[in-house]
Amino acid sequence: MAVKVFLLFAASAALCAAQPVDSNLPVLKEPPREVTFRVSSAKAHPFTIPCATTTPNDKVVYTWTKNGKPFPVNEKSQDIKMRAGEGTLIFNNPKDSDEGVYQCLATSTEGVAGSRPISVKKTFVDIPKYTLQKHTPEEGKPFKMECSVTKAYPKPVIEWYRQGKDGKYLDIMEKRLLESPEGDLYFTNVTKEDVSKDVKYVCLVATQAADDKLVAAEHIIEDLTPAKGPKSGELTPQYLSKDMTAKTGDIVVMMYCIYGGTDLTPAKGPKSGELTPQYLSKDMTAKTGDIVVMMYCIYGAKGPKSGELTPQYLSKDMTAKTGDIVDLTPAKGHKSGELTPQYLSKDMTAKTGDIVVMMYCIYGGTPMAHPDWFKISRDGTRTNVNGQPGDRVTHRNRSAGRRLWITKVLADDDATYECVANNGVGKPQSHKIKLTVQREYSKCKINAPQPQRGPAGRSLWITKALVEDDATYECVANNGVGKPQSHKIKLAVQRDAGRRLWITKALAEDDATYECVANNGVGKPQSHKIKLTVQQTHRNRSAGRRLWITKALAEDDATYECVANNGVGKPQIHKIKLTVQQAPEFTKQPEPVMLAKVGDDVTIPCKVRGAHRISWSFNGQPLEVKEPTDTLTLSKVQKKDNGYYACMGSSDVGDVYAETLVHVA
CATH class of the missing domain: 2.60.40.10 (Immunoglobulins)
Known part of the structure; x- marks a missing residue:
């Protein structure tokens, strides 16, 4: 095996070590920027404001300020406690007055460490009273169903479903229907397929201010009135985004360009009719921007002693969109309402600063379950962490709740996470995942006449490890004074025997035919070709009416133009100016x-x-x-x-x- 060497020369001695720099020194864990809490007359919803050193230290004295003034904690109070051995505040009976900006101060023989200011805000949602709305819209014309929730913090997630007599909710997948950021549901044109006195269009609000989704509006299309005048096909504006401002690093920026009118362009893809769990599952697992295309080429041997290769699973020709994920996993589960575990994440370990941690909670069953996620802190506090698109911790990422994202891991994320899956038919299922968050200060311990500032070559980064990176790496430290020191690290890069080809973030140039050749040295070599067609697209299933920008960058500051054309009416054009402000x-x-x-x-x-x-x-x-x-x-x-x-x-x-x-x- 090859030995790859990189040299380290410094003006002072630096000895590579696996342990953090002086881990016994009292250094505060990084707290969250914001903590939210609920106030409820029905039951208390305890919450915590974390503050602790990276390693336990019983000589540290913790104090707090609130809105810039001292915030004393009464040891005899049952409402607010300080966790033993830490400065973490526990609010057992939250009140409106608990809102404010808090800062933790940790005093030791080294001095006074201070946390960043932590904004503590109360979650709330004001759902207006609603009555069932019955409609008879004009056939073939644009139509809007209202569901406006304007008073809420944080901004809730509004979802639309169809609900039949059995009370079950079915996702709305037609490209003619699309919700706006404010929550209204737009029909580009109403058809007879939308009419039913037994099916309601229900607007549900998912918010941190409630355990369950809340109904905010119900609508029924009882019948259609005949279209007035000839069917012109002219496009009429329904919802057009105005000029907007975003910050660099914003997770998602969405621009809308919704025009109403009869769509006479040929439909793409097969007519699915009633949606099946398999179809829903594929749609929900798309577009994470993570792993995009997986091609399988798996051959097995004929019989127990024959070397002949027989095809077991060969990917067919496929089409992907730039930024898409193609999920080729065969459908699992059965036609029973009972939920069965398919893939459940095990306990895991992450480091502070890791870009993404994903926890999976996939249960099979019909109908599909949409799990809820909870964070269980060390003191037993149980907090809903479903979140919303753009939150650092959220399951709102088109996985139907079956995947929890944590972006840019913090020390406070060290906890047990529980997912609860319920499809309304089978027995609810729950699964717990313990996430251990490690924090390192540096990759090398400093022992030098002058203090080291920055990595100074003490860390070797390999981004996107390749098979050829499988080697032994040697770090040689020499300051020209003391005896040079060396340390060897063996990196093993795992392979999947070449039976799966990964393409991450599909690009237009990936549009090609791929051939895999399997040879075990005994039987006849086998080959299989897979044609991958990569389409340039707006992503998502909005039929191009919604443009996504994920993780806004400074260079996204521009004017965007959408051009709508249905092949009949006059093409329509709308411009949106996006101003991207540089966040610190x-x-x-x-x-x-x-x-x-x-x-x-x-x-x-x-x-x-x-x-x-x-x-x-x-x-x-x-x-x-x-x-x-x-x-x-x-x-x-x-x-x-x-x-x-x-x-x-x-x-x-x-x-x-x-x-x-x-x-x-």
Whole structure:
């Protein structure tokens, strides 16, 4: 096996190690920017504001501020407690007055560490009273069903379903129907297929302010009135997005371009008629932007002793859309309402800063179950974490709730997660997943005359590991003074025996014919060809009427134009100007711990893109820093300079916060 060597030369000694830098030093875990809670007269919904050091330390004293003023915690109070051994606040009986901006202060012999300001907000939703609305719209003309929920925090997810006499909800999949961001349901044209006195169109609201989805509107199309005048096919605007503003890093930006009119273009794909669970499942697992296309080429041997290869599962020619996922897994389950486990994530481990953690909770059964997710903290507090599109923690990602996303993992995500699946027929099922979040400060321990600032070659990154990366890697550290040190790491890259070809994020140039050749050295070699057609598309199932931009970038700042044409009426054009504001983002931030000796010069970086101002604090107190404020220089440090230095880069659209412990030995 090849040995790949990379050399490390530094002005000071650096010895690679697997352990974090001085893990016993009291450093605070990174808290969330926002914590939400519920107030209910029926029952209490406890919540926590986390604050703890990365490693247990019984010598740390925790205090809190609220809205910039001291917030004392009464040990005898049953409403608000502080978790033993931590500074985490537990609100057992939440009240409206608990809203505010909190900051945790951890005092130790090193100084006073401060968390970033944590915004604590109450969730609520105001569902107006509704009555069943009965309609007789004009046949072939555009139509709108209203479901407006304007008073809520955070913004709820509005979903539309059809509900029959049996009370079961069925997804609405027709491309003629599309909901707007405000929740109204638009029909580009009404047909006889939409008419039924026994089927209701139901608007459901999913919100953190309630355990279950809430009904906000019910509609029935009883009959159609004859169309007035000739069928012109002219397009009429129904919902057109106005100019909008987004921040860099926003998870999803959606622009709508909905015109009503008779669609006379040929239908794409087969006529599905009534939707089956298999069809729904495929649609719901599309477009995560993760793994896009999987091609299978699996051959088995004939009989127990023959080397002849026989095809077991060969992918057929397929069509993918740029950014799509193609799921080739055969349908599982059976025609029973009972739920059976298909794929349940096991306990897992992640590191703070990991981009995405996905937990799966897939049960088979008809009808399909839409699981709900809960987070169980160490104190037993159980919090609904279904979330909504764009949230850091959410299951609103077109997986019908069967997959929970956590983007940019935080230390506070260390908990047990429970999914509860219920399809209204079989027995509800639950599954728990323990997520352990590890936090590292650095890949190499520092033992140097001058403090190290930044990785300085102490970390080797391999992004998107390939088979050829399977090797032994050697790190050689040499500062020109002490004896050079070396460390070897063996990286094993797992293979799937070549039976599956992965294409991540399908591109237009991936449109080609792929051939796999299987040979076991005994039987006759076998080959199979798969034609992949990649279509440029708007993604999703909105028939092009909704444009998605995932993770907005500065270069997305532009004017977007949609052109609607049904082949009959006059083409319509609509322009939307998207202004993307640069949210503050670190380009270089201080490490959690910086080690120095008396007399050293220490430079603490705080370079922030998009910040209008940068402020500093030392041990929780404001610190005046001369221009440029993106760097704090401590000259010839002494013991009195030991402590916590924090910087915050802020603008009108957000802020970033980082803190470092300067330990002077």
